[in-house]
Amino acid sequence: MNNRHGLLQSINPSCKLIGLIVLSFALAFCHHPVLNLGIFAAAVLLILLSDANKKAFFIPMIPVLLLAVGLFFTGYRFTNAASDVVNMEVLHVGSSQIWNGLIFASRALVYAGIGLLFALTTDRIRMIRSFHKQLHIPQVFAYGLLAAWGLLPQMMLEYKRTRMAFRARGIRVLPFSPSLLVTLIVKSTRWSEELSIAMESKGFAADSQRTMFEPERVRTRDYVFLAVTCVILPVLAVVFFR
Amino acid sequence: MSIEISNLQFGYYEDGKDTIKGADAVFAREKVTVLTGRSGCGKSTLLYLAAGIYPANAGFLRGGSVLVEGDDPAKLTPPVRCRRAGMMFQNPDLQFCMDTVRNELIFVAENLALAPEEIPDQIEAALSFSEIGHLADRRLNTLSGGEKQKVMLACLSMMDPAWMLLDEAFANVDDSAARLIMDKLLQLHREKGTGLLVVDHRLEHWWDIADEICLMEDGQIVKSVCPREAGAKEALQAAGVQVGRDPYPGIAQIRAAADSDAAQTKDADGTVPALTLSHLSVSHEKGHPVLSDINATFYKGGIYAIVGQSGCGKSSLFGALSGLYKYEGSALLGGVETGTGSVEIRRMKKADFGRIGFVTQSPQDQFLGGTVRAEVMAAFKRDPDAEARSEEILRRIELWKYRDVSPYLLSQGQQRRLGVAALMAYPCEVLVCDEPTYAQDRENTIAIMETLCLGAAQRGATMLFSTHDRQLAEDYADKIFTLEGGMLRE
Numbered sequence: 001m002n003n004r005h006g007l008l009q010s011i012n013p014s015c016k017l018i019g020l021i022v023l024s025f026a027l028a029f030c031h032h033p034v035l036n037l038g039i040f041a042a043a044v045l046l047i048l049l050s051d052a053n054k055k056a057f058f059i060p061m062i063p064v065l066l067l068a069v070g071l072f073f074t075g076y077r078f079t080n081a082a083s084d085v086v087n088m089e090v091l092h093v094g095s096s097q098i099w100n101g102l103i104f105a106s107r108a109l110v111y112a113g114i115g116l117l118f119a120l121t122t123d124r125i126r127m128i129r130s131f132h133k134q135l136h137i138p139q140v141f142a143y144g145l146l147a148a149w150g151l152l153p154q155m156m157l158e159y160k161r162t163r164m165a166f167r168a169r170g171i172r173v174l175p176f177s178p179s180l181l182v183t184l185i186v187k188s189t190r191w192s193e194e195l196s197i198a199m200e201s202k203g204f205a206a207d208s209q210r211t212m213f214e215p216e217r218v219r220t221r222d223y224v225f226l227a228v229t230c231v232i233l234p235v236l237a238v239v240f241f242r
Numbered sequence: 243m244s245i246e247i248s249n250l251q252f253g254y255y256e257d258g259k260d261t262i263k264g265a266d267a268v269f270a271r272e273k274v275t276v277l278t279g280r281s282g283c284g285k286s287t288l289l290y291l292a293a294g295i296y297p298a299n300a301g302f303l304r305g306g307s308v309l310v311e312g313d314d315p316a317k318l319t320p321p322v323r324c325r326r327a328g329m330m331f332q333n334p335d336l337q338f339c340m341d342t343v344r345n346e347l348i349f350v351a352e353n354l355a356l357a358p359e360e361i362p363d364q365i366e367a368a369l370s371f372s373e374i375g376h377l378a379d380r381r382l383n384t385l386s387g388g389e390k391q392k393v394m395l396a397c398l399s400m401m402d403p404a405w406m407l408l409d410e411a412f413a414n415v416d417d418s419a420a421r422l423i424m425d426k427l428l429q430l431h432r433e434k435g436t437g438l439l440v441v442d443h444r445l446e447h448w449w450d451i452a453d454e455i456c457l458m459e460d461g462q463i464v465k466s467v468c469p470r471e472a473g474a475k476e477a478l479q480a481a482g483v484q485v486g487r488d489p490y491p492g493i494a495q496i497r498a499a500a501d502s503d504a505a506q507t508k509d510a511d512g513t514v515p516a517l518t519l520s521h522l523s524v525s526h527e528k529g530h531p532v533l534s535d536i537n538a539t540f541y542k543g544g545i546y547a548i549v550g551q552s553g554c555g556k557s558s559l560f561g562a563l564s565g566l567y568k569y570e571g572s573a574l575l576g577g578v579e580t581g582t583g584s585v586e587i588r589r590m591k592k593a594d595f596g597r598i599g600f601v602t603q604s605p606q607d608q609f610l611g612g613t614v615r616a617e618v619m620a621a622f623k624r625d626p627d628a629e630a631r632s633e634e635i636l637r638r639i640e641l642w643k644y645r646d647v648s649p650y651l652l653s654q655g656q657q658r659r660l661g662v663a664a665l666m667a668y669p670c671e672v673l674v675c676d677e678p679t680y681a682q683d684r685e686n687t688i689a690i691m692e693t694l695c696l697g698a699a700q701r702g703a704t705m706l707f708s709t710h711d712r713q714l715a716e717d718y719a720d721k722i723f724t725l726e727g728g729m730l731r732e
Contacts, residue, residue: 125345143349147339153383154335157566158607164565165608167595169621169668183610186650194336197295202397203324203353204339210352213361 008046008121014134015222016122019229020114026234027110032241033099036106039233043113052120064112068105076101124149130216140206147195151188159184245269245292245327245405245439249306252291256302261287263461264306269454271404271437274428276448278441278483279458281655281683285441286332288458289407292439293329294318311404321353328403330411332681333604334390338382343374343393346382350397364400371426372396384526388419388551395423399430405437406430412447413681414603416551416710420447443683445478445485457481484684490717491688493545496695514542516704517563517598517672521571523728524558532558534728536571540672540704545695547719548708554725556708557603560676563587563706564600576671599670601694601707603677605661606650614652615645617660621667631667639663655686662690666697673698675707679714687711691718 008016027036047057076097125146132142162183166173173180204210247267253260261284269275277285290296294315297303307314310326318326331337340346347368351361369375372395377385385393391411398406406427412420424447430436442448445455449469457465457478465481467474475485522536532555540546550556562569565587575598576584585594602608611617618635622628636642639659644652649660662678678694679687695718698705709715715722724731 125341143339146341150339150341150383160566161564161602161607162610164600165602165610167565168598168600168608168665168670169596169610171610171620172592172595179610182612186648187606190650191336193299194331194333195339197299198331198337199339200299200320201293201295201324201329202350203321203401204349205320208319208321208353209355211355211358211361213348213352213358215358 008050008117009123010221011121011225012134012216012218012222013122013127013130014216015218015226016118019226020118022230023233024111024114026237027107030237030241031103032237033102033106035237035241036103036110040106040109040113043110043117047117047120050121056120057116060116061112064108068108071108072101072105074101075104126216129212133212133216134218138206139210143199143204147199148192151191151195154191155184155188158187243271243311243404243437245311245437246309247288247292247306250288250291250303250308251305252287252296252301252303254287254301260304261301261461262291265458265461265463267456267463267466269437269439271435273453274431274438274440274448274451275454275456276440276442276445276452277456277458277463278443278445278478280482281443281686282653283458284461285458286409289329289409289439289441292405293327293407294323295329321355324353324401325403327405327407328398328401330391330394330398330406330408332410332413334387334394334414337390337394340382342379342381343369343385343396344378346393347396347400350400354401368396368400371399373422386554386557387414388416391415391423392419395426399426402434403436405439408438408440408442410442410681411440412442412444414677414710417712418551424451443484445483449485457483482685488684488713490691490714492717493695493719496692497699499696515539516542516544516576517706518574519572519730520574522559522562522573523570524555524562524567526558526567531728533562533569533725536728536730538723538730540706542671542704543699543702544720545698545705545718546707547715547722548706548725548730549710549712549715549722550708550725555728556725557676559725559730560600560674560706560708563598563674564602565590596668597670598672598674599665599668601662601665601673601675601678603680605654605657608661608665609649609657612648613646614641614649614660617649617664618667621664635663635667655682655689658682658686658690659693662693662697666693669701671703673703673705675705677708677710679709679711687714 023039027039030036048054128142128146131137132139159180162180163173166180245268247265250262250265251260252262265284265288277288279285287296287301291303291308292310292315294310298316308316313326315323315327338346340349344365347365348361351364356364369378372392374389374392374396377389377393382390382393408427411423415423427436427438428451431438440448440452445452448455452469455467455469455474455478456463459481465477467477469475478485517540519536519538522533523531524533525531536559548556548559558567561567563573569588573587574584575587575590575594585597587598590597600608609617611620615632615636618632619628622631625631633642636645641652641656641660644656649657652660658678665673673694675694679690682690691714694705694707697703707719721732
């Protein structure tokens with residue numbers, strides 16, 4: 001049914017989430033730019049090799065890169081060793097300063113990389129199904145989330161529509177002004193009621209027994225993924241890059 | 243087997259009036275039954291009670307009972323209930339909870355606890371039954387109203403309920419899609435004995451099919467006729483029901499009325515263009531333009547109807563004109579060339595806002611005030627007489643007593659009146675109305691068209707409206723355009 005091309009797309013979403021969270025925690029304790037940049041490079045490679053929307057990767061990377069550059073100079077300028085007064089001497093290129101800058105910058109990159117890796121290689125319907133099956137979140141919550149997600153495009157349209165309604169009466173409103181949002185909230189409440197009625201009339205109930213078509217399974221590759229992200233990489237990080 | 247309703251009393255508010263006031267009826271599965279009546283007579287409420295949606299989700303059951311195939315639907319769990327009574331709703335936008343057609347069908351199959359190995363066959367069967375195999379992997383939010391109702395039909399055919407309940411399901415569907423859905427429903431009725439209980443204020447679709455037509459008035463079923471019996475038509479017409487495609491009063495008398503009390507310049511025969519579209523195109527998904535090459539000129543003071551199959555892009559065209567969607571090409575307001583007094587719609591500045599007015603399909607889409615009065619006052623922001631003028635308007639549309647109520651609490655007909663009146667308080671050159679009479683009964687339809695046309699005629703404004711109702715287009719428009727294959731033809 002859904003596209004399962006690419007290494008990361010085929011990983012069970014729950015395993016992917018847990019693995020990447022553990023890895024992020026492990027990285028928090030290591031201050032080594034080579035490790036960070038290595039994992040960032042791997043994440044970028046995996047995204048580019050997948051059939052994820054490349055535009056959705058490059059556009060968020062623009063602010064991330066700017067942030068990384070900013071953080072680099074922060075780290076470069078304020079190393080913990082240098083407590084001298086500010087003078088030309090401080091701008092003298094020292095390797096420890098560059099190193100410190102790289103630590104700061106690479107952190108921004110690696111966390112952005114891991115986040116995007118999850119976001120861009122995970123189908124949301126499979127994710128919710130997997131959370132329900134493997135992490136046992138209640139089905140009413142899982143499908144409620146999916147339904148609410150489906151409302152998002154409608155809400156965006158509604159937001160625009162309300163703005164146009166103001167405009168047609170010659171009133172200019174600023175984006176996100178309260179009068180726009182109040183209208184949106186009133187409508188969302190009504191929509192969610194109608195939607196829950198529609199779901200119920202299609203036989204959905206919070207506590208009923210449902211079957212699962214193509215249930216998400218945890219397969220060997222998922223265990224391998226967990227082993228790599230939760231054990232091998234953290235251990236390597238501690239041993240070599242501490 | 244049947245749906246039995248005995249002395250049913252139901253109200254939406256604990257201390258308010260009852261909407262259903264002691265209704266009694268037995269609907270047999272062998273018959274196709276149509277419930278009709280004016281907006282607000284309680285026909286949809288009755289259907290929701292039969293589907294077990296009320297009183298669980300809203301309102302208070304004060305007495306009496308509903309039995310569907312011998313059981314009270316409110317006491318059944320949803321998976322059991324949906325096998326008894328499946329519902330097709332009026333608003334197709336809020337029926338789905340997954341992203342694509344196929345995923346929605348999987349969702350239904352899982353709810354029904356079908357064995358995973360039989361699900362693919364069931365889905366194929368449902369898709370081919372509704373003739374929507376080509377839509378299987380489309381995203382639901384890109385489908386038209388008619389296509390969505392066909393998807394709903396596919397879901398229902400998979401649920402295979404004893405009864406199918408339709409709540410004005412064809413309100414936003416063109417004739418050919420309605421025809422297909424109706425044929426399929428009748429097929430189920432004949433082959434599987436599925437009961438059909440239909441709520442519709444327009445009988446034209448059902449007249450040849452229905453075995454029984456029940457008329458509701460003020461929360462009670464007051465009359466029940468068989469359309470094949472002699473005198474049935476007359477009996478219903480006497481009770482104020484629109485049976486066939488009766489002509490509407492039409493535009494001529496409105497123009498005459500406008501002429502007598504307002505000496506506005508008018509140029510329907512076409513020398514002063516008010517809105518010029520050239521090579522206009524709109525696409526929602528890349529590479530799939532909904533509208534490919536729209537060329538048309540609308541002249542000052544003219545009234546134009548736009549008709550077409552569902553999914554032909556009527557809403558997309560109106561969305562583009564109202565600034566909702568991006569478009570390519572040009573839509574020039576007030577002239578043929580860019581220059582003095584004319585402006586490209588997507589580049590409108592603050593001073594030009596209000597030159598083009600919109601009436602949306604659902605009146606709620608254009609509300610922006612917290613109360614009915616604020617809704618009308620919005621137009622007179624800097625007018626010292628705002629209080630007096632808004633009072634005058636509200637008294638005229640008979641909503642003065644609701645002035646401090648939220649517009650969302652009004653009935654559909656009232657909401658529509660308010661929306662139109664609020665817009666009419668503002669001077670505009672071009673009025674763009676997307677299905678202004680959507681889901682309105684005949685009486686409201688005439689009232690709405692009168693207000694709109696009169697307002698347009700008095701100020702010499704140009705009016706464009708879309709509709710599924712061919713008769714409405716013929717009776718009110720100077721010129722009818724057909725939207726087909728992404729192009730606009732006269």
